[in-house]
Amino acid sequence: MSMAESLVRWRYRLLPDHVVGEILTKKWIDSVIPFTALVILCAIFGSIVPGFFDVTTLTNLSGQTAELGLVVLGMTIVMVSGGIDLSVGSTFALAVLVTLYGMNVEQWSFGTGLLACLGLGVVCGAINGFLVGFLRMRAFLTTLVTLIIYRSTFDIIFPHVSTAIVTSGPDSPAYDFLGFGTVWGVPTSFAVFVVIAIVIHLVLSRARYGWRLFAVGGARRSAYNAGINVRFTLFSAYVLCSVLVALSGFFFSARIGSAASDIGTGLELQVLTATVLGGISLGGGRGSVAKALMGTLFVLVLSNSLLALAVPGPVNYLILGLVLLLSVLLDVRWVKNRHKILRGVYISPTFAKMPQSISTAPGAPMAVNDRLKDVGVIGLGFLDGAEDVIFDRQDRLYTGSRQGDILRFQPPHYTQSEVFAHIGGSPLGMAFDRNDNLVICVAGMGLYQVSPDGEVKLLTAETNRSLTSVVDDSTMKLADDCDILPDGRIVFSEATVRFEMHDWYADALESRGNGRIIVHDPKSGSTRTLLSNLVFPNGICTAFDGQSVLFAESWACRISRYYFDGPKKGKVEGVIEGLPGYPDNINRASDGTYWLALMGMRTPALDLSLEMPGFRRRMARRVSEDAWLMPNLNTGCVLRFDEKGQILESLWDQGGEKHPMITSMREHKGVLYLCGIFNNRMGTLPLKGADPSWFSSDSYWGKKP
Template identity: 75%
Template structure:
């Protein structure tokens, strides 16, 4: 190995370029702009504003954050759902008046006053939600009208009761404690807001309602097609928003104890500036609690600092308006160009020098036409059959691109039915000792199907790597699986960085993005057992009772992982330098193994793997359909033994029947061939094979 090659290897091993792309791809990367804007405000006004960092100043600020923060959180919910609420200021004015009248004039209890305030606020939200969510009126114009209506109601009512509000005082000690009480040196209102923020964060990031909000805001028609009640979701968003505004009004009333005729005026501008500056997308479908709160603190720090410096209120509003314009501009540009930036930096090729390919000029790998005249099953019916498996009753099972598991009936396999609808892209399959099928589903994880066709999720998450920037706990491309004698399932996840439709980008990177994962049905636990694999694919439990064979497609090799015995936990090379890209591995009736090569290596791509900079420039400057890609037009099936010796190969040189082969399965003297891009399944008679052999029996023995 030359010095230059060694340096290149070290450079891409210890200074990986993919970290930047993973950072930008994370949801919290959107928080960078409001975070740095917040630091800038502190850096500018901290030294020039008197008592900026005093405890009293911070205590007052935290109480204001509690009130404006709740309003911003409510507005964020509406904006995430794809709407907008311009009436929050008028709703705030009405609910402050309600709280003060109930507590000061009527002498209501704490609970009664809170319920009355919340009722008025949520009624305002229901009106907005009914018109926007149910009647599908324009959110901007609708809430602009309700802003005027609610403000007019306030202007009519407030002068009639303002004197009574000022001349009376609340009798509730709890109300007073809510307004001026401290816990651990912090205002009670701030702690209330903090608790609500934590709960809302959990709902938005982990709860079903939060996912529905994001879905409705991101693509309303798609959300409807997915079965989400779009009208109810939008309606509820407006009700929750006004509920938050009412709670903020109750906190404000408890702290101030009175109100002026201009209460809530201009609050829409403050709240909208905080949400947009915080990164809550005007287009919907994007936002978080943390970003909304950062925007809130920014607006309050700016407003309070300007007032402390004697800047007139109109100038304050002017600056907020200008900041809002800039924030809207940045939001629009970021949403429009974010994917372009990510595309430019996310794909990060690494150095991957391929070993010399096993010769195909002579020996068992010499090309032939043994697959030229194979039989055909399901021509024009099958679509995307990546794998095939048989049960003990000779029924044939395979997946389809439409998310179905199809069952084909013997003896001629012309009749079929939908055994189960699983969604996603069904890939590798296996049967356990009780006849339950496990199937890897691209983008969804590992699923279980009972003999009656009942589908359930087994696992879609594994333990997160401590050193990974991206959250690699969620599975993206589980692709093949096999079962151990004790019932544990070992399966491969080809890549943690790309989805199924982006497999070619992983080939371009050729870095260790994949892993082997073990799922234990007895404990319902999942853990990663081998990391940093180059597109791991086929998985097959070996006959030795101690190890599992698995393929690394873009590395063109077969490995062995020991799950038991003296070498437990170790990985060994079995075959190196395959002339093509290995896919599924399955048992043969004579104690050897069948291996699918889904395509053949090309000198140009092999050479480019030693030039990461060239591949990076290609990914950025050339359209995807012009990239160097693996040749998947000439597939092959080969058979090898435990020692890694290749015994024979089966080719279709013309590519007429099976141009790409992703899996094969031997069953009772016939080899069945699959290809994820093929519209058929092939059959090849094996006259020298055991004509009674069934793959399921090789795992669990013949039934009594």
């Protein structure tokens, strides 16, 4: 190995570039900018504003946070649903007016005053919600009009009751406790606000209603097609927003005890600045309570600090406007380019040196031939996405489809089929357990089981999280192939933890150890990872010795053996290195050997590029995906090898007419059945000299009467 090659190898081993992309994909990454801005703002004003960190200042700030925070949370709910409410300031003013008049002048009880205030919020929100949600009017223009209407209503009524409000006072201990009391040293209003914020967080992140809000805001038509009542969801969002605004007005009234004629003026600017700066998307479908709170604190710290420095009110609003403009610019640019940025950073190729390829020259066991050119055909033009094939004890054939169905074909000609079970996703590798339950790996969904009666059951979709992973890798992304151990445990491969099934070529471009081998115990329900850092582990097969499993690593072009029992328990040994193609499924053969599918062939250009990770990174960022170097999956092959890894024979379709791609094969009663996930058929090849009575499940569990 040359010095240059050693340096490149160690550079990509010691500096894992993919960590940057994984960090940027985390949900909290959108909160980094507002959090950083808040910290910098506090550091700046904390050094120049007298008494910035005094208890009195912080107490006053917490009370303001409760009031402005409720309005921001209301706006967050509306913006998450894809709308906007410009009438929050006017609604706030009306809520303050109703509360002060009722509590000060009419001497209402605490409960009556609160219900009247919240009732006002329901009415204002219902008007907005009806116009926007049910009449489908534009949210911006609609709420701009209601802003004017609500403000005009306030301006008409306030002069007639202002004197009575100022010259009277409330007679409610609970009302006074809300405005001036403390709970564990913090203002009562702030404590109540914290409880409300937690509830809203749980609703948005855990409850069905919150998911519907995000669905409507992210893709309104798709949400409608999914059965969500879009109009009612929008209506309820505006009602909730106005109720929270009214509650904020109630808090404000209890704390201040009076109101000016300009109450609520400019509140829209503060609220919009807080929400957008906090990372609540103007386009809908993105936001959180934590982001809203950070935006609220930023606006309050900025406004209060500018007032403490005697900055005039118009200048204060000018600065808030500029901050809002910058926030909108960042939001629009980030939403528009986020996918491109993440795509360019997330894909992080590593150094990989491929071993010398096994010879395919004439006379060698891997010599190219046309033994597959005359195979029989099953399901021509009907099958789509048949990645694997398996048989039950009644000789019925099972395979998956791209539509998420498990199809069952009837013997002996396999021309009649039925949907045995519908799972969804993309069914891949399959195996029968001792009780004739069909175990299936489903890409993007996990490991499933289908009973002989067709009952579908999820076995597992999670495993233990690795301690060194930046992102949570406990959820399975691409469960690939499975087999059953003698004690009933299910061992299966997960090809990659970083990419979905449709992004397999990105994993090939990286060629790093993104995959793992997992074991699930149906008896205890436990799932754990056996091996990690594997290069796209694919096919897996329990060996005849009953102590080990064979598994394929596609992009590394090798077969390895893992011992789960016996003297070598926990060890991994190489079986075949330097395959001329990319190995896929492995299955038992009737003579004690193994069948292996090669889904595609290696190319010199791609092999060479694996030693140049910088080149592959530039290609991923600058070239469209359809022009990337990627594995050649247009020519497949089937080979047979023994326990020692010696290749005994190979089967090719050199012209690529019958089976250009082969992802799996299964020997059954003297016939080899061939699958290809991109093919529109299944192939059959009679095997000379094979046991015509051999059935794969018998080799696992023995014959049954």
